[in-house]
Amino acid sequence: MKRTSVLIIGAGAVGCAIARELSKYDLEVTFLDKNTDVGGDASKSNSSIIHTGYDASPGTLESRLVVAANPMYDRLCKSLDVPFQRIGAILPAFNEEQFEQLPFIKEKAFQNGVYDVEYRSGEDLLNMEPMLNPRVMGGLFIPRESIIDPFVYVVALAENAVQNGAKLILEAKVLDLIREGDAIVGVKTTKGEFLANWIINASGLYCEEIARMAGKADYKVNPRRGQFYILDRDTPCKVKRIVLPIPTKRTKGKLISPMIHGNLLLGPTAEDLSDKTNHDTSTEGLASVAADVRRLVPDIRIGDTITQFSGLRPNRVPAGFNIDVYDDLAGYLNISGVRSTGLTASIAIGKYVAHTLGQVGLEMRLRDDFNPVRKGIQRMVDLSPGQRARKITEDPSYGRIICRCESVTEGEIIEAIRSPIPARSIDAIKRRLRAGMGRCQGGFCGPKVIQILARELGLTDDAVIKSDPGSNPVVRATRKEVSQ
Amino acid sequence: MIEYTCDVAVIGAGPAGLAAASSAREAGAEKVWLIERDCEPGGILQQCIHPGFGLAYFDEELTGPEYAARFYDKAVDLGVQFSFDTTVLAIEKGNILRCLSPRGESLINAKSIVLAMGCRERTRGNLIIAGSRPAGVITAGAAQRMINIQNQMIGNKVLILGSGDIGMIMARRLRLEGVEVVGVVEILPYLSGLTRNKLQCLDDFDIPLLLSHTVTRVEGYPRVEAVYVAAVDEKNDPVLASEERIECDTLLLSVGLIPENELSRNAGIELDAVTGGPVVDSDLQTSVPGIFCCGNVLHVNDLVDHVSVESELAGENAALYALGKLPSDSKLIPVQAGHMVRYVCPSVIRQRSGKSTLYFRVTKPAKHVDLQISDGTKIVWMKSHLRVNPGEMEAVCIPTADLVGPEITINVLPQ
Numbered sequence: 001m002k003r004t005s006v007l008i009i010g011a012g013a014v015g016c017a018i019a020r021e022l023s024k025y026d027l028e029v030t031f032l033d034k035n036t037d038v039g040g041d042a043s044k045s046n047s048s049i050i051h052t053g054y055d056a057s058p059g060t061l062e063s064r065l066v067v068a069a070n071p072m073y074d075r076l077c078k079s080l081d082v083p084f085q086r087i088g089a090i091l092p093a094f095n096e097e098q099f100e101q102l103p104f105i106k107e108k109a110f111q112n113g114v115y116d117v118e119y120r121s122g123e124d125l126l127n128m129e130p131m132l133n134p135r136v137m138g139g140l141f142i143p144r145e146s147i148i149d150p151f152v153y154v155v156a157l158a159e160n161a162v163q164n165g166a167k168l169i170l171e172a173k174v175l176d177l178i179r180e181g182d183a184i185v186g187v188k189t190t191k192g193e194f195l196a197n198w199i200i201n202a203s204g205l206y207c208e209e210i211a212r213m214a215g216k217a218d219y220k221v222n223p224r225r226g227q228f229y230i231l232d233r234d235t236p237c238k239v240k241r242i243v244l245p246i247p248t249k250r251t252k253g254k255l256i257s258p259m260i261h262g263n264l265l266l267g268p269t270a271e272d273l274s275d276k277t278n279h280d281t282s283t284e285g286l287a288s289v290a291a292d293v294r295r296l297v298p299d300i301r302i303g304d305t306i307t308q309f310s311g312l313r314p315n316r317v318p319a320g321f322n323i324d325v326y327d328d329l330a331g332y333l334n335i336s337g338v339r340s341t342g343l344t345a346s347i348a349i350g351k352y353v354a355h356t357l358g359q360v361g362l363e364m365r366l367r368d369d370f371n372p373v374r375k376g377i378q379r380m381v382d383l384s385p386g387q388r389a390r391k392i393t394e395d396p397s398y399g400r401i402i403c404r405c406e407s408v409t410e411g412e413i414i415e416a417i418r419s420p421i422p423a424r425s426i427d428a429i430k431r432r433l434r435a436g437m438g439r440c441q442g443g444f445c446g447p448k449v450i451q452i453l454a455r456e457l458g459l460t461d462d463a464v465i466k467s468d469p470g471s472n473p474v475v476r477a478t479r480k481e482v483s484q
Numbered sequence: 485m486i487e488y489t490c491d492v493a494v495i496g497a498g499p500a501g502l503a504a505a506s507s508a509r510e511a512g513a514e515k516v517w518l519i520e521r522d523c524e525p526g527g528i529l530q531q532c533i534h535p536g537f538g539l540a541y542f543d544e545e546l547t548g549p550e551y552a553a554r555f556y557d558k559a560v561d562l563g564v565q566f567s568f569d570t571t572v573l574a575i576e577k578g579n580i581l582r583c584l585s586p587r588g589e590s591l592i593n594a595k596s597i598v599l600a601m602g603c604r605e606r607t608r609g610n611l612i613i614a615g616s617r618p619a620g621v622i623t624a625g626a627a628q629r630m631i632n633i634q635n636q637m638i639g640n641k642v643l644i645l646g647s648g649d650i651g652m653i654m655a656r657r658l659r660l661e662g663v664e665v666v667g668v669v670e671i672l673p674y675l676s677g678l679t680r681n682k683l684q685c686l687d688d689f690d691i692p693l694l695l696s697h698t699v700t701r702v703e704g705y706p707r708v709e710a711v712y713v714a715a716v717d718e719k720n721d722p723v724l725a726s727e728e729r730i731e732c733d734t735l736l737l738s739v740g741l742i743p744e745n746e747l748s749r750n751a752g753i754e755l756d757a758v759t760g761g762p763v764v765d766s767d768l769q770t771s772v773p774g775i776f777c778c779g780n781v782l783h784v785n786d787l788v789d790h791v792s793v794e795s796e797l798a799g800e801n802a803a804l805y806a807l808g809k810l811p812s813d814s815k816l817i818p819v820q821a822g823h824m825v826r827y828v829c830p831s832v833i834r835q836r837s838g839k840s841t842l843y844f845r846v847t848k849p850a851k852h853v854d855l856q857i858s859d860g861t862k863i864v865w866m867k868s869h870l871r872v873n874p875g876e877m878e879a880v881c882i883p884t885a886d887l888v889g890p891e892i893t894i895n896v897l898p899q
């Protein structure tokens with residue numbers, strides 16, 4: 001069997017960032033995932049904020065990685081064609097107790113090297129955000145807190161890695177690691193065995209299970225659920241910046257954030273669960289989000305919600321980001337505890353891992369033909385009328401709207417199905433193009449997308465899936481023969 | 485970019501748009517242009533293959549496609565121009581339509597416009613139903629399209645939430661396809677659709693209807709395995725002690741329609757908070773001069789026959805406007821929703837020699853009531869009803885010439 005230099009388990013933000021970073025070097029890189037698409041688990045259900053690290057625990061690896069990562073996003077997102085916006089955040093205090101915490105939070109930010117956090121008076125904050133609870137006494141302004149399209153971000157990392165020669169294997173669940181003496185030399189998966197000089201565990205919530213296969217699980221991980229509401233773009237009560245609550249010991253609390261495509265995000269909760277497959281929302285959890293965010297912005301209209309979702313943070317005990325290599329186990333790098341800021345940290349984790357591999361002896365020779373540029377699917381709505389006309393002349397399917405809420409055309413959907421990492425499910429198309437993410441939630445385009453997927457992939461309608469295997473919206477044909 | 489001009493442009497070739505386009509031609513508009521994003525005419529009626537259409541308009545019972553075909557044929561005969569496979573992206577200043585189709589992008593400069601875009605369905609997200617997010621949760625209209633047009637079955641064991649007409653019609657449709665329908669669950673203490681649909685679609689097939697209940701949670705992944713159903717209290721909050729797990733692989737949602745007014749909103753047209761449709765006068769003209777509106781985009785209709793009549797008026801007035809013949813100086817009399825009335829459409833009467841039709845819905849079901857219209861000084865119209873129902877729209881046609889009061893109010897009063 002052929003042996004690759006590096007094999008990465010997990011194609012979430014962290015795994016894909018590592019794959020892309022390593023594809024800059026003269027290495028054979030493979031990344032694999034159990035899912036049908038890249039995008040990860042936590043990486044597709046989070047607050048989509050690129051944090052500054054102002055509130056990290058100073059001196060920790062998390063603090064270093066997050067603080068280092070934030071400034072990288074301007075260039076990275078330009079180069080990878082990822083929607084990203086530096087909208088800034090405010091941290092308002094509404095009572096004496098909260099107000100008294102502000103200097104400590106600012107001091108902590110300073111210790112983390114986030115020097116641009118500033119105090120603002122209540123009046124200033126109300127001028128910045130008129131919908132804010134008028135009882136605001138003052139607060140902090142954190143100018144570099146930013147928002148990103150997390151789906152496109154991970155797809156872009158993965159595509160760019162693949163363009164540069166990395167190999168992606170999907171629907172390959174790692175069942176065990178292959179050991180030879182004091183070294184890990186490969187993985188056993190549902191798609192067979194793969195050998196590699198280095199195996200990297202970037203499996204997020206499952207980092208404990210993989211580490212146990214390596215005999216290195218000296219920690220526990222449980223899922224900490226976060227539930228969210230997404231509100232319609234046209235909801236009348238909106239904010240321009242991220243509005244953060246004063247954090248408690250347990251979490252950053254429930255925030256209100258504009259989303260990169262104009263919606264509003266409310267959440268998340270922080271609930272410790274034991275079942276790692278539980279992606280449910282709960283009535284109580286959602287009610288607590290509604291109650292808490294109303295303290296920040298009283299007029300927020302929960303009734304304008306178009307959808308709700310939940311995500312699972314890998315809560316490591318003991319807590320903290322850990323990136324480990326071992327004296328007594330060659331060929332294995334373990335990442336664990338990437339909990340609440342991993343979307344942000346991912347890009348820095350990629351660099352940190354590359355550096356670590358170099359230090360432990362992997363030959364890291366930069367390639368001279370690495371192409372850092374990845375072009376996304378050009379959205380018809382973003383083009384000028386002249387550009388649109390040219391596209392339609394070349395291919396008329398760019399003139400046919402399929403998703404009316406987000407104005408996605410058939411041409412764009414076909415492009416996603418034929419892209420470097422082909423979209424092969426309804427959700428894969430949704431994440432790349434937003435088709436079905438708007439206010440009708442796929443009621444209109446869903447049936448059409450099923451037909452396009454079936455046609456393009458040469459499947460029968462009942463073989464088209466929403467997300468994972470078994471999520472087939474069509475169970476059979478109504479009539480066996482259709483006479484035309 | 486290709487630019488065109490026309491007298492009347494109609495957006496949407498459902499029953500509303502088809503009727504409006506024909507009547508615009510009949511009222512003298514030279515060039516009437518109908519733009520439809522689908523490849524076929526008929527709108528939602530294409531997928532309504534059941535009978536029950538046309539009883540009022542044609543005095544015959546037709547299927548949806550048959551009903552639509554009559555209006556389409558008429559429009560073709562009258563020389564209405566059609567652009568199919570064409571989506572209106574925006575209504576720009578000066579009543580210009582920006583359109584996109586596989587043939588390219590175009591601008592249509594219209595003297596007047598009729599909005600007939602229909603409606604969309606409320607979703608699981610709007611209702612905030614907790615639980616997992618599997619395949620098998622689907623809105624009734626989407627399911628109807630998949631089953632009746634795309635030849636795709638959506639499940640094997642279905643629970644329906646919402647006793648609206650579409651939900652009940654789908655219950656029967658699924659049963660006829662050999663699918664198990666566990667029941668129809670309705671949060672209100674009464675049916676939200678037409679009584680005749682309960683008789684023909686549920687009772688005839690022994691499909692149970694569970695009033696004052698709702699779905700609290702969805703279970704299962706990657707496909708629905710069960711839903712939880714609970715009784716609700718007076719405030720419509722679920723009583724968790726009564727929660728019961730019902731096995732099924734599909735949750736079909738028939739929980740309301742929302743007029744599709746993205747184009748209208750972006751064009752600056754004033755919308756009504758209750759109906760979700762544009763605010764119109766009795767000419768069916770919106771707050772933007774020269775833009776008229778009819779059908780489900782104006783307010784959600786249960787009977788297509790009403791839609792056709794209303795849309796003919798919109799088309800006629802759009803034609804008169806284009807020809808410069810629509811009087812704009814008539815006295816305006818506001819119309820109010822009074823006791824037990826949820827909304828009235830139109831919300832303003834333009835006083836002329838003819839008659840005006842007022843469409844309205846009651847807030848709750850009642851028996852033995854008087855429908856009463858007063859103009860502030862006297863009762864101008866009254867009729868007794870054995871029963872009224874929010875699911876059944878009322879239509880009243882009154883002469884407007886001798887209305888004197890400052891405003892008109894519709895009341896529904898117990899006898």
Ligand SMILES: Cc1cc2nc3c(=O)[nH]c(=O)nc-3n(C[C@H](O)[C@H](O)[C@H](O)COP(=O)(O)OP(=O)(O)OC[C@H]3O[C@@H](n4cnc5c(N)ncnc54)[C@H](O)[C@@H]3O)c2cc1C
Nearest residue numbers: 010012013014040041042043046047049174204226342344
């Ligand atoms: C509610 C919530 C809000 C958050 N908000 C933010 C935020 O605003 N900003 C921020 O920076 N971070 C945020 N985070 C954290 C961030 O989402 C995560 O830290 C980050 O996504 C972790 O990425 P990952 O690649 O490690 O994990 P994942 O995205 O979970 O990817 C792990 C991948 O490994 C695969 N895998 C697991 N086991 C196996 C196996 N045995 N075989 C094959 N593949 C396997 C999985 O299928 C998955 O695709 C939030 C997280 C949550 C849950």
Ligand SMILES: Cc1cc2nc3c(=O)[nH]c(=O)nc-3n(C[C@H](O)[C@H](O)[C@H](O)COP(=O)(O)OP(=O)(O)OC[C@H]3O[C@@H](n4cnc5c(N)ncnc54)[C@H](O)[C@@H]3O)c2cc1C
Nearest residue numbers: 496498499500520521527528571572601602779780787788
């Ligand atoms: C499932 C269902 C069952 C029903 N059953 C009955 C029944 O049994 N009996 C009865 O009398 N009535 C019934 N009705 C009611 C009746 O069908 C509707 O009231 C009627 O179809 C509304 O007509 P419309 O033209 O306003 O909307 P639609 O029929 O929805 O037509 C709107 C058209 O506009 C097009 N459109 C929208 N936006 C754009 C755009 N931007 N550009 C181009 N085109 C656009 C759409 O593609 C569509 O073709 C039923 C309705 C439904 C939904």
